[in-house]
Amino acid sequence: MLSTIASVFDPLGFLTPFTLKGKLLLPLQSLCHDKVGWAEPLTSNQMTDWISWKESANDLISFKVPRCYLTPEFTNSYRAELHTFSDASTIAYSVCSYLCLLDNTTYKVAVSLIMGKSRVAPKRAVTIPRLELQAATLAVKVADFIKIELDYQNLTCYFGTDSRTVLGYINNEAKKFHVFVCNRVERIRDSTNPTDWRYVCTEENPADLASHREEIQNIPSSWLNRPSFRNQPDFRPTPQSTIYTLNNEDPEIRKVFIHTTTTRILENRLVDNLEKWSSWIKITKIVSNIVILITACQKTKLTHSSPQGKLIFNMIVKLVQQHYFANELLLLKGKARLPKLMTLSSLDPFLDKCGVIRVGGCLRDSLSC
Template sequence: MVVHLFGAKSSPIVANFALRKTAEENRSKSSVEAVNTVLKNFYVDDCLKSVSTSAQAVALRNNLTKLCASGGFHLTKWASNSRALLASVPESERVADVRDLDLSKDALPAERALGVLWCVNSDVFKFKVNLKEKPVTRRGILSVTSSIYDPLGFLAPVILPSKILMQQLCREKLAWDDDIPEQSAEKWITWLHGLNHLADFSVPRCIKPVDFGVSTSAQLHHFSDASEVGYGVVSYLRLLNADGLTHCAFMMGKSRVAPLKQTTIPRMELTAAVVAVKTDKMLKDELELELNESVFWTDSTTVLRYIDSEGLRFKTFVANRIAIIRESTKPQQWRYINTSMNPADCASRGLTCERFMKNVSWIHGPSFLKEPESKWPETNHDLSTNVDDSEVKHSASVNLVCAVDGTDTVNKLITYYSDWYKLKRAVAWILRFKDMIMQRSNQVTAKNRKVQSCDTNFTAQNCRALTMQDLTRAENEIIKFTQNQRFKEEMSMLQKGNQSVKKNSCLSKMDPIFQDGLLRVGGRLGRSAMPECVKHPIIIPKDSHVTTLLLRD
């Protein structure tokens, strides 16, 4: 083949590589801004770019067209909120809805920008929810909820109630196509009707007002919160101009339902804080702005204590998340905000469409961000970590007792050998000697003549060469002893008739069974026709000397 097939799995990456290669090979022939636009502002075959003035837009469009044409890429379907730019584009190259418009008076239409509805005339993002009728089942609810495309999280508080309802139906273990309970159906229908209010909802596309001027300072503010039903994060960009005026712009919102497995509110607050840190890292990578140090807000004093602590050791869940937070931020960047002022509270609890439309702080941010830093909320709580916190690992005294018992002798025997076969032979002879002693003790009451004849018989019998049965018995006894040393509690439970071991046991995932005095792996293979040793392999400790000998062998 001399061409790439259209629609192959590799098509997007091949097209993207060719486009980027075109830009890199023509760096010297085109403007820096045009090259950077190709490298940073294309998503497959769509380009989205914003510049300060119409003159810059026209110049960039011309340079971009020439640059792409040098690689065989023909740019078309242009749309812009700048009528001057559209006027400089031939009608055949404009997007279809703009070709027949009178640019001097006609309103510009709405377009889709990477799936988001962009009202070009007013330069705002809008939502046009045209939902198809679906059955009131888990499958129908999931289909409708997933069809609302909102990558930046403008509608995060509105969508959360449908996610909570979906989770509740999962908790009730309803099948995908079962009719849902009447009370849940009423909640769903009410939520659907509320979506009609979103027709009047809009968000400015530009993060800076038209007459704001040059920004002298830019700073990201991240708010996180959690509740019994969910947790969420919302991020804003705070801009300051030369006149001292401030503007706060919505950047991204996220809301997630609480896990099915019940967890504590402090843990969920900490999880939300981690999401805020990850969002901050992503926005810093994507925004082409010189940013000041980010600020993180939470209404959880427990989370602030965790982040501020230096010398305490936490349990695994908290320790892992604190490590992520401390790796990317400093404790000084974290601040306290009262719940009533926290806009992330909307994302953690959800809002009806009516309440969402009346809520001002979600899109525009809390009012105090427009004030000087001296007027921002301050923490009036004692952040010294509470030593009684259940997430803190407490020091414990460890006492060592040296006990000497019979197992020490057997351990010496096992560790003496460095070869599995030699160990089995030694144990096999010891077991045969043990059998001889036991038989002799049982014959003490017999007559002397009979004892002598038996002794002669017995001695000859026990001096014969070891058989495969002797070695197999020795192997089982060695493993039985090793298991009893490491898994004594598990063996005791299964011997008493329990069906399983404790959940905190290291063997719980193996579903162990007790068979012929040995611990073996359980599971559904027991119903198969395979050999017993294949269906239920013997369990051995991973760090014992016997295991080492087996691996060597």
């Protein structure tokens, strides 16, 4: 069975609808999946389908392909465009490329099938959008190959698909996809622009024929020059203003979870804690322990026996003053006089060299830090 299928010499894929049927009838996938031995006979149904396909291969003799891309009416002035279509079904996905030539003088159009290619769908379950994306990726690879092989200057490439989901993937600029879709979209964007792609309904998509099994006698002649715009004076696809958006529930869109943390800032948290104790001695001990801990982290030596009583005193007073007299501190730091509306204005307050608010007047010179 394998040798018979391989004996059909079709490197350019002109017989893609026919050879695809042979690949599907083989049925290699099911045989391998069921671990059927090489010498075991086929079932009656499988044998009937296989014999029918082999007999239809006799009609290949009458299948003819015109190899000249240009007709005698063409002048030396013409432009060339490559139109590649892709399609997928549950059993296979395929592409086909057509070379479209337009005479700049007579406006005659010549359309020729350049290459067709199909792949059998994987045995494991794959969604139709993924198969359609696989077909679009294959279309880009085929177009890249044809551009290298064809000796045409300024060959313009266009692509068509009947999957709006694939067009949404290609046109996407914001959402992130899972690895499968992300890698294939990146491959497509490397060789094409989103503006090169257009939507083609299934009835007008020639690749739809190549993704379904067909007898050789059932392959229409339009397969060789299929695009519906082939007889129009200007056969380039009209740029579409439709924006293909993706559904947020699309399983291929990678969900992004944002974790927000709300932090409540309490000014002078230490002052709030000081209100829990009514003993000044206890407060000084607590603050002293905090200072010792801080200085230990800074690798400085400080013990309870150190002359730090005044330091602790000033620290506690400054914290309390920053909490209750924040506006007064700002004015005093700027060396401004306090307005009479402020409570401390009548006490003629000032800042000592330690930054502590002290009462002015006669006590200005008697108190030091």
